[in-house]
Amino acid sequence: MKAVLLGATTGMGRAIARKLASRGEALFLLGLDEEDLAKSAADLSARNPSLAPVRFAVCDLEKPETFAPALDAASEALGGFDTVIVTAAMFATQDALEDDIELARRLVTVNYANTVVFCEHARKRLLARGGGKLVVFSSVAGERGRKPVAIYGSSKAGISAYLEALDHKFYSEGLRVLCVKPGFVRTGMTAGLKAPPFAGEPEDVADTVISAMDRDESVVYAPRVWSAVMTVIRALPRAVMRKVNF
Numbered sequence: 001m002k003a004v005l006l007g008a009t010t011g012m013g014r015a016i017a018r019k020l021a022s023r024g025e026a027l028f029l030l031g032l033d034e035e036d037l038a039k040s041a042a043d044l045s046a047r048n049p050s051l052a053p054v055r056f057a058v059c060d061l062e063k064p065e066t067f068a069p070a071l072d073a074a075s076e077a078l079g080g081f082d083t084v085i086v087t088a089a090m091f092a093t094q095d096a097l098e099d100d101i102e103l104a105r106r107l108v109t110v111n112y113a114n115t116v117v118f119c120e121h122a123r124k125r126l127l128a129r130g131g132g133k134l135v136v137f138s139s140v141a142g143e144r145g146r147k148p149v150a151i152y153g154s155s156k157a158g159i160s161a162y163l164e165a166l167d168h169k170f171y172s173e174g175l176r177v178l179c180v181k182p183g184f185v186r187t188g189m190t191a192g193l194k195a196p197p198f199a200g201e202p203e204d205v206a207d208t209v210i211s212a213m214d215r216d217e218s219v220v221y222a223p224r225v226w227s228a229v230m231t232v233i234r235a236l237p238r239a240v241m242r243k244v245n246f
């Protein structure tokens with residue numbers, strides 16, 4: 001595997017990067033902050049001395065002009081890539097987003113519009129090489145319009161629909177799209193939030209995602225128990241959803 005990871009300096013992306021590096025996959029990191037990227041790349045190389053040195057480039061989901069140069073740098077360093085993994089996204093509570101419409105605009109732009117644009121750059125490069133894997137983190141928050149995640153969840157609903165359509169459209173050309181739908185996972189993104197039942201750990205999610213990638217699954221809930229939870233939530237009538245607070 002020659003994999004490009006956007007967002008792997010923290011959280012679930014970092015856990016996936018560490019596990020892929022430990023099995024000898026070639027990695028290239030993309031992210032917001034050059035210093036964080038350098039530290040993460042050095043950490044991966046130090047943990048896996050037999051691995052080719054991990055290299056990196058800055059890529060900001062708020063700046064679409066950084067997408068093509070970052071992916072070109074990855075392609076040059078890896079000699080082409082066959083896998084792109086996107087864990088990067090913004091999160092804010094519904095209260096914060098309702099209080100700050102500019103923050104809401106930034107979040108839906110990063111999580112939906114600009115993530116689609118980044119994926120378009122990535123999938124064109126993958127298809128030009130005959131296919132490959134595009135793995136993108138959506139969320140169970142996108143499964144149903146819910147009060148506590150009305151705005152964040154809508155951005156994830158959009159990305160889930162886009163990924164499903166990519167799978168339908170390009171499967172026959174060799175593109176393998178995996179939409180990851182985490183439930184609540186203990187990372188920096190959820191620090192300070194009350195953990196619900198079935199909360200997961202990044203390392204376990206990384207195992208689930210890598211196994212889904214290896215098996216060319218198209219959708220994976222992580223932890224997997226969230227698939228059953230969301231089956232129930234999807235079935236709840238609108239009258240119930242108006243009353244409950246989840």
Ligand SMILES: NC(=O)c1ccc[n+]([C@@H]2O[C@H](COP(=O)([O-])OP(=O)(O)OC[C@H]3O[C@@H](n4cnc5c(N)ncnc54)[C@H](OP(=O)(O)O)[C@@H]3O)[C@@H](O)[C@H]2O)c1
Binds near residue numbers: 061
């Ligand atoms: N944790 C959960 O419970 C949960 C549940 C469902 C879905 N998810 C999704 O899972 C994915 C991974 O989240 P996580 O929990 O592992 O959180 P995380 O550690 O906070 O990861 C998010 C990453 O996105 C990066 N990022 C933010 N804005 C960016 C931008 N403009 N350009 C490039 N990178 C940017 C962050 O970089 P900096 O650290 O430099 O800001 C960070 O590395 C996200 O897509 C999230 O929406 C998480």
